[in-house]
Amino acid sequence: xxxxxxxxxxxVTETGTPVTLRCHQTENHRYxxxxxxxxxxxxxxxxxxxxxxxxxxGEVSDGYSVSRxxxxxxxxxxxxxxxxxxxxxxxxxxxxxxxxxxxxxGPGTRLTVL
Amino acid sequence: xxxVKQNSPxxxxxxxxxxILNCDYTNSMFDYFLWYKKYPAEGPTFLIxxxxxxxxxxxxxxTVFLNKSAKHLSLxxxxxxxxxxxxxxxxxxxxxxxxxxxxxxxxxxxxxP
Numbered sequence: 356x357x358x359x360x361x362x363x364x365x366x367v368t369e370t371g372t373p374v375t376l377r378c379h380q381t382e383n384h385r386y387x388x389x390x391x392x393x394x395x396x397x398x399x400x401x402x403x404x405x406x407x408x409x410x411x412x413g414e415v416s417d418g419y420s421v422s423r424x425x426x427x428x429x430x431x432x433x434x435x436x437x438x439x440x441x442x443x444x445x446x447x448x449x450x451x452x453x454x455x456x457x458x459x460x461g462p463g464t465r466l467t468v469l
Numbered sequence: 470x471x472x473v474k475q476n477s478p479x480x481x482x483x484x485x486x487x488x489i490l491n492c493d494y495t496n497s498m499f500d501y502f503l504w505y506k507k508y509p510a511e512g513p514t515f516l517i518x519x520x521x522x523x524x525x526x527x528x529x530x531x532t533v534f535l536n537k538s539a540k541h542l543s544l545x546x547x548x549x550x551x552x553x554x555x556x557x558x559x560x561x562x563x564x565x566x567x568x569x570x571x572x573x574x575x576x577x578x579x580x581x582p
Binding site for chain 2: 359386388395396397398399400403413445447451457458459460461462463
């Protein structure tokens, strides 16, 4: 199994509070991604990183920011959490940017915003 | 606008029979396709893939078929086992564009003993 951990695994927070989710990898993979999974929507890309300090937006980036100061860590921040951000968040990694490779996913973080 | 569609949200199959999960795509630039399997409370895991230069790829009980003219792929599981019960995501990528896959919404497979 690829060495990917996510923390926390579960979090309950209140509307308007800041939240940071952490993804940590031990594979030294260049590419890292944040997805959210919601019923009826599958996996939707929030942000991704193609190197240290190199990040870009995905299809559902509004309300989220990311940072990557080290190869192994990719942080997802909700500056002011809203109930619509209640979801399961998955981090993923890949070692190449080309087509012919797969992503490895972390175990997920279940976030509830009350 | 969904570029990758899994039109069956769920599928129920008897143990030992064949499971067929379908996926359609609209972007003709997609040339690499992947299937991921996801158990509850776990992250998705890669299952099998196929490039557009092939029309079939087999790995044990799992076979993926690609019909480029119809922009359709399917995952066959034979024989189905209760442990195959999971959500299956289809994903597609383009070698000429972004390396990031586009995912379908998933199909929940239940295999009954």
